[in-house]
Amino acid sequence: MKKHVFALITIALFVHYFAPAHLFGADDKFGIGVKGGFNKLEGDWKEPRYNPMGSFTFSYHPIPYFGVGAEVNTSTLRTKSYADLISSVNDPAMIDYNLFQVSSLPIELDFRFNFSPFTTVNPFASIGFGGLWWDARYDGKTILDLNAEDQKGMSLFFKTSGGIEFIFDNGLGLMLGADFRYSAFDLVDQIESGDENDGITSVWVGLNYYISRKDPSDLDSDNIPRQLDLDLYRPEDRNGFWDHDGKPDYGKAPKDSKSPTLIHYPIFRTEAGKNLKINAVITSETPIRTAAVLYRTTGTTKWKLAPLKNSVELKYEGTIPGRDITEAGIDYCVVAVDQNLKGIGYSGLPKRPIVVNVDKNGNSWRVVSGIAAFLGWGAAAYIVMRKQNIN
Structure with a gap:
């Protein structure tokens, strides 16, 4: 994991050094993007693995400081401990924990707050919610509980996210960030224990492409006022x-x-x-x-x-x-x-x-963004760092 974090920091420093400091920020723009990275389960497992994850994102920014987005994420959650499987199988010592996984597919709505949308380096925070579809599998087959019912379903979750986006004037945005999703369910990891539900932590790199609303008077879309444009x-x-x-x-x-x-x-x-x-x-x-x-x-x-x-x-x-x-x-x-x-x-x-x-309106929106970041990441830090009470 340390290697992945080092790579993200290296990319951030490279882009920050070589990119221009200020760029044009459109008032009204749509964005589509992809994200890739690693996540792990924050629940009752003692030794959760970091696993690959990927997302497709869609966003609309009516103003530079605020946007609404949707995201579809897919990943698998795994453990590297036999003991974590004790409630899922009869004899964990006789199985291969590499064949056990929980497939997860969060579908969510996000509200994003930008701290500095007119500069190349733009910190952001977001909060959101959605539905988490999960499916506990062993060797490709859904696990059955004691009542012979499939161990899969849909759960509501709360999400908080934050990071840095490097915005370029060709419409591209390179993002580095992290998410935390907290489920309203405590059986995603197939262990129902303690006074906290299961969550998922993710770190990722993303790429956005923004399509700005065109100014009708700017025929070539180069941001030069019509009366000053020689071509x-x-x-x-x-x-x-x-x-x-x-x-x-x-x-x-x-x-x-x-x-x-x-x-x-x-x-x-x-x-x-x-x-x-x-x-x-x-x-x-x-x-x-x-x-x-x-x-x-x-x-x-x-x-x-x-x-x-x-x-x-x-x-x-x-x-x-x-x-x-x-x-x-x-x-x-x-x-x-x-x-x-x-x-x-x-x-x-x-x-x-x-x-x-x-x-x-920059200062007012930064206050709003700061409140969103404090509430979202404050709650996430409390849940992840708190030692839950075991039943």
Whole structure:
């Protein structure tokens, strides 16, 4: 299990380092996805195994901070102890516990809360409920109880989940997370004992594909306002080079240009009152004299300036203060001037700036998300860590 956790952490660090910091978040989007990982039974078994699991997911997000989803999960639950089978078979010492399993198929409805939907790294929490179909089998056949009845059925359950999603502007989302499902039944493991019912803990990696509701005025769906888009029918190629004008350039500067080359991934969405970090990579044949961010409140004419500082090698960083970011929106340009004052590199221009839509409800939704995470994972931690009273 430690190897699986290490692999998940490695993937998270890799994506966090190489992905851009901010992305566009649509107000209204659908998602489909798959999940794969490992789970184990939290019940009366002394030595439950970790077993493979998989899921199909469907979701709808009416707003960036909240979504409703459905999930169909399938897995098998196993033990690695003969003693755990004592109530299921007459003579556990004479059988192969590798042939015993409980097939589980949870079908559920989830309510998801996003902490930071406008950034690449988005922590989330969810709570939900559904029905758990289970079937206790030995050597492929359903086990019979003392009354010759099949040991299978359907049980209600409560679910809590949480994790991190890395969201990319091509509609993909990579998720790392964990679930806990608590059943209203205490015979999933074929042992009815203690004052707690059975549960299932899962750790997983998932992949989502989101389909956003299209803005009718944005014909090529590249998030560039119609009045600023130089090519209405071909989408901007998101490579960080001149991504402000809506015209694909395929990363090629004019052949005779000796101006600094400035790579910046535009930010299209942020939250009111929150500092907006601007990153750029700048290369030039001559030393850079100055680099800065010009910004203004959308609809106004007065520009302000925030310097970009050289942080690591070719990377420059700056900040638009949160006090200047209101729900009216922000326009900005990133510029770099060489030492000779003859060459200018840019992303966005005063006449064709990058336009940022600003949301005002971020803090309120984070409080709601925090409450959901505290209640869900607090209950899960209590159930898993508590030593139940045995009858």
